[in-house]
Amino acid sequence: MSSKKLLLENAHIEGIRYYDVYRKNGGYRSVEKALKMSPDEVVEEVKKSGLRGRGGAGFPAGMKWSFIAKPEGVPRHLVCNADESEPGTFKDRYLMEFIPHLLIEGLIVSSYALGSNVTYIYIRGEYAWIPDILEQAIEEAKANGFLGKNILNSGFDCEIYVQRGAGAYICGEETALIESLEGKRGNPRIKPPFPAVKGAWDRPTVVNNVETLAAVAPIINIGGEEYAKIGVGRSTGTKLISACGNINKPGVYEIDMTISVEEFIYSDEWCGGIKNGKRLKACIPGGSSVPILPANLLLKTAKGEPRMMNYESLADGGFATGTMMGSGGFIVLDEDQCVVKHTYTLARFYRHESCGQCSPCREGTGWMEKLLLRLDQGQGKMSDIDLLWDIQSKIEGNTICPLGDAAAWPVAAAIRHFRDEFEWHITNAAEAQTRNFGLAHYADPLPVSEPVAV
Amino acid sequence: MEQKIMIQFSQEQLDKVNQIIARYPEGKQKSALLPVLHLAQEVFGWLSTETMDYVATLLKIEPIEVYEVATFYTMYNLRPVGKYVFEVCQTGPCMIQGSDDIIAYIGEQLNIKPGETTEDGLFTLKTAECLGACGYAPMMQMGKFYKEHLTKEKVDAIIAACRNDASVNN
Numbered sequence: 001m002s003s004k005k006l007l008l009e010n011a012h013i014e015g016i017r018y019y020d021v022y023r024k025n026g027g028y029r030s031v032e033k034a035l036k037m038s039p040d041e042v043v044e045e046v047k048k049s050g051l052r053g054r055g056g057a058g059f060p061a062g063m064k065w066s067f068i069a070k071p072e073g074v075p076r077h078l079v080c081n082a083d084e085s086e087p088g089t090f091k092d093r094y095l096m097e098f099i100p101h102l103l104i105e106g107l108i109v110s111s112y113a114l115g116s117n118v119t120y121i122y123i124r125g126e127y128a129w130i131p132d133i134l135e136q137a138i139e140e141a142k143a144n145g146f147l148g149k150n151i152l153n154s155g156f157d158c159e160i161y162v163q164r165g166a167g168a169y170i171c172g173e174e175t176a177l178i179e180s181l182e183g184k185r186g187n188p189r190i191k192p193p194f195p196a197v198k199g200a201w202d203r204p205t206v207v208n209n210v211e212t213l214a215a216v217a218p219i220i221n222i223g224g225e226e227y228a229k230i231g232v233g234r235s236t237g238t239k240l241i242s243a244c245g246n247i248n249k250p251g252v253y254e255i256d257m258t259i260s261v262e263e264f265i266y267s268d269e270w271c272g273g274i275k276n277g278k279r280l281k282a283c284i285p286g287g288s289s290v291p292i293l294p295a296n297l298l299l300k301t302a303k304g305e306p307r308m309m310n311y312e313s314l315a316d317g318g319f320a321t322g323t324m325m326g327s328g329g330f331i332v333l334d335e336d337q338c339v340v341k342h343t344y345t346l347a348r349f350y351r352h353e354s355c356g357q358c359s360p361c362r363e364g365t366g367w368m369e370k371l372l373l374r375l376d377q378g379q380g381k382m383s384d385i386d387l388l389w390d391i392q393s394k395i396e397g398n399t400i401c402p403l404g405d406a407a408a409w410p411v412a413a414a415i416r417h418f419r420d421e422f423e424w425h426i427t428n429a430a431e432a433q434t435r436n437f438g439l440a441h442y443a444d445p446l447p448v449s450e451p452v453a454v
Numbered sequence: 455m456e457q458k459i460m461i462q463f464s465q466e467q468l469d470k471v472n473q474i475i476a477r478y479p480e481g482k483q484k485s486a487l488l489p490v491l492h493l494a495q496e497v498f499g500w501l502s503t504e505t506m507d508y509v510a511t512l513l514k515i516e517p518i519e520v521y522e523v524a525t526f527y528t529m530y531n532l533r534p535v536g537k538y539v540f541e542v543c544q545t546g547p548c549m550i551q552g553s554d555d556i557i558a559y560i561g562e563q564l565n566i567k568p569g570e571t572t573e574d575g576l577f578t579l580k581t582a583e584c585l586g587a588c589g590y591a592p593m594m595q596m597g598k599f600y601k602e603h604l605t606k607e608k609v610d611a612i613i614a615a616c617r618n619d620a621s622v623n624n
Contacts, residue, residue: 075479087545087584118477125492125529126585128598161477166488166527169583183487183519185526201479242589244547250589288546288584329588337550345546349583355526 004230004256006218006238007211011098017133019140022101028146030220034109035154042113046216048224050236055081055172055209056287056327057402058311061216067196068114069204076204078116080107080213081177082123082130085169087288087349088329091240092210094252096123096130100137104160106213108146109220111158114206118159122177125166134162169353173401174207176355187357188401211240231257235310239325241270245283245332248272257310261285262299264309265332278334281439282418285314286326288346289406291413292339293323294442304448319413335439339421343414344372350407361404364395368411375422378429385422389415418442461508467497471512484515487523491530500531528582536571536578538616541595542604544581547588556592556604557581563613576620577613 015021022028034042047062068076080103084092096103103121111119123130138160141147149157163181165171171180175189178200199205215237219227228236235257244250247265249272255264264270265280274280280295301307302321307314311325333342351365371388374380392408399405415422421437463471471490478485490509491501498505506520513520524530540560544553557579561567564577571578587593590602601612 084586085584088547088588090586090588090590093586120477124586125488125527126582126595163477163489164492166492167529168527180488181485182482183484183513183515183523185522201482201485244588244591245550252589284546331547331588333550342546342550345544345549349545352583 004238005254006222006227006230007095007102007214007240008099008252008254011095016099017101017137019101019137019144022099023144026221027101028105028141028144030105030217031108031112031146032152034112034220035152035156039113039115042109042220045224046113046219049215049219049227050224050234051212051215051219051227052234052236052311053209054211054215054239054328056086056289058325061208061212064196064208065110065114065206067194068206069197070115071204074203075117076115077200077206078107078111078114078119078213079174079177079181079200079205079207080119080121080210081172081174081207082121082127082210083165083169083172083177084127084210084327085124085172085353086327086329087346088244088284088331089242089287089327090244091242091252091328093127093130094242095210095214095240096127097133100133101141102214102217103134103210104137104141104147106216107160108141108151108158110208110213110216111160112151112154112156113216116206117157118161120181120200121160121162122171122181123162123164124171125164128164131162131164138162168355169349170355170401170403173403176401177207178205185355187355188403190400232308232310233312235312235325239309239328241309241328241330243271243330243332245330246275246278246334246337247332248275255309258308260299260306260308261314262306264330271330271332274332274334276334278336279439279443280332281335281337281442282333282339284323284329284331284333284410285309286324287329288331288349289409290324290326291319291322291409292343292417293413294417295439296443296446297321297417298323300446302446302448304446319409320416323413336436338376338436339414339418340372340425341376343410344369344376346410347372347407350403354403354407358399358404360395360398361407364391364404365407367391368407372411375425378425378433380422380426380429382423382426384426385415385419461498461502461504463493463497463512467493468512475513483513484519486513487515487520488527491520491524495530500534534571534575537576537620538596539578539580541580541582541585542568543583543585543587543591543593543595545584547584548591548593551591553592556594556606556609559606560609560613563609576616 051061052058168186170176171186176186180186195205301316347369351369354365356362392411395404396408425432474486475483510517510520568581592604593602
């Protein structure tokens with residue numbers, strides 16, 4: 001079964017990185033169309049499309065736009081969040097490298113809708129070669145009248161600037177990103193006030209992910225209602241998934257959210273199955289922050305239905321038996337992988353990336369890292385598992401920004417679903433240093449739970 | 455071997471700084487701090503206190519405002535590094551593809567541990583957390599670019615190419 005493409009359809013045309021080829025293939029039509037509409041009409045189309053934030057939170061983009069304050073005489077800003085840093089996620093990089101004009105096109109339309117005359121792309125510092133690609137695209141768009149003063153004689157002016165970060169995962173959080181844009185440490189702000197009211201330089205600001213803003217171009221081209229017909233339920237349109245780990249075909253795929261997780265992993269159109277003929281053990285389907293699931297719960301929900309690659313189905317069962325779509329960073333672990341060690345590397349990541357502002361996160365991420373290292377090295381105690389559980393539960397919900405939750409969830413889910421693998425690291429400490437726990441029962445069919453009367 | 459470098463941008467670099475400042479609202483020149491620190495590191499190799507003070511003067515902000523930022527972000531080097539810096543990702547998706555072996559192998563070849571620089575000042579080895587190349591693991595950042603799908607053979611070739619480059623350009 002083939003999946004509809006709206007973003008990467010033309011990504012492999014030779015020379016698509018350059019304006020002439022991009023334009024010849026239908027590029028910048030959405031700008032021509034949008035500038036004949038009123039900004040509110042553009043917002044309305046995005047609302048109708050049902051587009052949800054593609055950075056991880058999945059918040060409806062059109063609704064976020066409608067919150068922007070419009071005080072008289074105060075400039076407003078759109079900021080594109082290209083600080084892609086969630087382990088497992090490399091989709092925005094792909095889009096910016098291969099089809100940069102699509103992002104610029106989406107940014108122009110979105111800037112017009114929000115009334116942003118100066119728009120910024122905040123890109124992670126490590127993607128050091130991509131600003132050149134984006135700046136070239138910006139220059140070309142400007143030379144062809146799609147940026148700068150009085151775009152297409154509409155009276156709308158817009159400039160886009162690229163700013164590099166300098167190595168801080170936390171700057172993907174929108175208020176930390178704004179702080180960083182202002183030349184400060186990336187410490188998230190307390191909300192409210194929300195950026196839509198008081199953002200960059202205290203001006204109304206909207207921060208959206210790269211993929212979200214790129215999707216605005218096809219939405220205007222085909223119309224919000226048509227866009228909403230693609231996909232299923234509240235998972236409208238297409239989603240980029242970056243697939244990695246023990247699979248045959250790692251890479252970035254665009255899916256229309258109607259395929260099953262099983263098809264996505266095993267079909268040659270996407271991941272192409274597990275590498276080296278191994279068996280699937282576990283998967284983190286939405287970037288490192290979302291709960292890890294064992295193979296059985298990944299492929300089928302607790303109700304016994306096939307799990308689908310969309311927001312609702314991935315979340316089916318809540319955190320007890322489900323996970324999240326998140327950023328679409330799809331990490332696959334085969335039967336030879338150790339969940340304890342993998343969770344340790346994630347805990348180390350979050351300790352490294354905690355900004356240090358809130359004690360539960362600053363201290364808790366350090367404790368979790370130490371405990372997981374001890375367990376992985378065969379020096380853990382049974383009580384360490386309960387201690388880990390206790391720490392993660394005290395981080396979640398007790399911090400200014402979601403980094404605390406993002407650090408707690410992977411640890412909680414690993415213990416929830418792989419507790420016997422953790423225990424084995426304690427009971428069979430010496431053996432655990434020579435081999436991995438293996439697949440165990442993690443792919444066995446689960447008894448289907450009875451529907452609970454509500 | 456440490457040479458005293460004059461901490462002063464060229465006119466061309468100063469023009470670049472002013473271009474960056476012009477991207478932000480008037481009076482908000484502090485916003486240019488991250489890009490200007492990147493530029494300073496490119497020009498002077500690392501961020502000494504003297505360099506940070508110079509950047510503070512350029513942006514008309516207090517030196518402490520520069521120190522706060524330079525110490526927060528991992529990409530700024532607060533001490534000298536080798537001519538070639540290998541930053542090898544070690545987070546989950548890279549770990550399951552063998553990044554630990556790559557880090558150990560580079561360490562053996564260069565006879566240094568992560569965080570150290572070779573005596574000849576050519577190489578620094580660092581570990582890094584997720585660099586957004588999970589599908590192309592194991593990988594490392596080297597200067598402006600990524601080196602992906604690393605193998606021992608590929609590491610050998612990269613080290614040899616660096617040594618060659620250094621002998622040609624010295």
